[in-house]
Amino acid sequence: MTILNSLKLVITTMLLLICSTIAFGQKLAPKERILAPDQTITSTITGKDYQLYLSFPKNYSTKDSITYPVLYVLDGMNASRIISGIRPLMHLGNQLEDVIIVGIGSGLDPLSWYNNRYNDYTTSVSIPRDETTRDKANGLWGKKFDVPKGNFKSGGAAKFLKIIKTEIAPYLDKNYKTNADRGITGHSLGGLFTAYCLVNSDGYFTRFGINSPAIWWDNEKLLNQAVAQFTENKIWDLPQTKVFISVGDQEDSFMVPTMMKFSKYLEDSNYENIDLKWKIFDGENHISVIPASLSKTINILYRKK
Template identity: 30%
Template sequence: MRVSVRIVHPYAPGFRPAAALFFITRAILAIMLTLNATSMETKAEDVTVPTAEQFTMTASKNGHRYRIFLAKPVLPPPPGGYPVIYVLDGNATFQTAAQALRLQTRPPKGFGPAALVGIGYETDEPFDVDARFRDYTTPANANHLPTRKSGEPWPEIGGADAFLEFIRNDLFPEIDRRIAANPERRTLFGHSLGGFFVLNTFLHDSDAFATYVAGSPSIWWNRNELLGVARNFVGSDPDLTGKRLLIGIGGDELDDMLDGSRAMSSILEPLFKQGLDLRYVEFDGEEHVSVLPAMLSRTVTFSLKPGHEELP
């Protein structure tokens, strides 16, 4: 905007000070109002996920603190309550999963309403690396772990049991208090070390969730110990009626990651006879990080689609 102000010499004929002051003041006010309006029009606001909230919880057993993200459904709960999808690394995964859930539950053709819970940490970063190693891993001999790329020593590890205890004893009751949740329709998603935690939970405490989704799981942890655990689990002839497990990985991931996921899927395949709905998916053209959005979208589909139906 261009504003022109004509200055009249105070000794020029016809100069009237009062009138000049009035016009100058009016011009200044016009400029200020225009600038203020422009500022109001361009003011940025934070982008939020509709119907979502966050709060902090402290684990009753060890005092570890977690940032919890919750997306509540808009529609009333179905009989038995809402299905609830729990995603690990909530700081990084919650918003993507929330939008996938929002799109896939749109009426009239979408799935019925469901809730989403992200389990994260008190950080503004996508991941809390040290906390992930602490919570998602089992105890391991340091000699059985590879050298870290940074050359630094491994952080605290081996807290998977305590973390699952937090989920079972602290988080489940809090979510059930906030929404009408269906305890028979809980899903757990995790990626990388989180995928290891998902599989470890399935193999040691399969009743904790109805559906498990392990994305790019770190089977390599502690010299592939989880493969041996899986063989023993299959040999125990468990009753897995109604249980579902999806293992997914990017088709362009490292060979050892692909080998581990393929081996796990092969070992668990006989569990079909025990009622397990087992799926294995490789996402063509995706690597370890880029596969994450696709895995989150597939998690929603796999969690809410009736059992044993074909997935896209």
Template identity: 30%
Template sequence: MKYLFSMLLLGLFCLNNATAQQHEIPQKIESIPFSIGKTDQIKSKILAENRTLNIYLPDGYHPDSAKTYPVIYLLDGSANEDFIHVAGLVQFLTMTETMPAAIVVGIGNVDRKRDYTFPTTIAKDKKDYPSTGQSAKFISFIGKELQPYIEKNYKTNSSKMLLGQSLGGLLATEILLTSPSLFNQYMIVSPSLWWDNESLLAKAPGLLKSLPAQKIKVYVAVGKEGAVMEGAAKKLSETLKSTSLEVHFAFLPEGNHANVLHNALYKGFELFNPKK
């Protein structure tokens, strides 16, 4: 009897020991930061302030390599805005060979209403948004300071894309119409063309008469965002299609103003890079 009892205790001990070993929590060997990019701070003389650039470099990028890359310039590119999900989208579509590897430059915001809007004649907008109306200065910053900085410090080629949504889409449209050669690819999502009573949309046909000879691709997208936003985006697309530009338009009814950007860009990257 004592022998049987001893064997039972031994069996229980072995069972408990084995169970404890199965559920033992692993000890940490190492913990290192996980990063998807880098941040550069530059001083702008044009804007008279420091600006933050969040930069994603593609897999295999090396500063001493002869290989060069397209650059995607992202408005609303702060870390708490669109930089992380857009960089992730570019990484994924590069991995699946949907698009070529590219550098993403997220332009961090300081005052987007100031930087993304031209002067308005609407008294209420002037009162509600007193800092607005300085987009010309911001466009000058992009062309004279930002792009030269990126081209000097990173392995870039001649392909330059601009991404903008909402007020960023308004600015992207203004650049396309007034300084089109700054970029050769534009992705304009949910543009706030209602600004200044749609004056930019009204001026578009005249401004488009002086397009450069270079090939420029344009993608306009909008979600289910109401008659004003949807109508303006469609009208912009139709106006652009009457020119030499390569124009794509997408209406994405499953998206709204808050969440349409990611899916819109996914579709846009596919349209700009059709499978051969």
């Protein structure tokens, strides 16, 4: 081998080593994954947009006449992806009924999401307290988003329920293969709203997942209504209804007692048409309990017989 060829070989080898070092040294940027709503509905009642995140049973097809129950999941942008991810695993064991899951979103950014849910999910108008008390909306959240005092509005639950019944559900019924078997689940203020739907139930929903419910709201106004109703009414004229109620044992000190009071009075009423189950999750706080409660919710409400 000539000196020139040897020099070429050395140079080539060095270049290959340099290129390989550069290639292996480069780090890949994470891909941005944006969860986009499948549909958006503008309410004629409030003028607000509601995003719908849809998840369908594995064998859903437009070519047959099969219809499916619907589970409405509040705080849909976040909660629906958790519960939609849980379902395929449970289907591996053939444990669940087929159900269409509809996450209802109330905003595409943190401020609009919290602002809208604070109004839509609360059952009465209540003056916000400061951040040292139970209601932190105009304290912790106000500071987080730099929201002017008094910006958060409350007491819109009746309107939001009307939106579901007269705008969202009819849209879904028109465009997808739904039936009249409807469930609803929510967490925190969403749990408050779900409890409100149960206490005022007319049979429109027959499956309820009430998780970490904020039934301390407005000096326990809804809780007191529920206790009076469960105590005084020995018969509740409803179709067969499933109810699951949960809370984490590490949540704020007032969460477990109010949840237990609601659950025990409903349990003691012994309504023949109410199938009630409740659970306190060990070692879970108000946030960490969300995946556990959603998993248990779909398992309790839609587990095959």
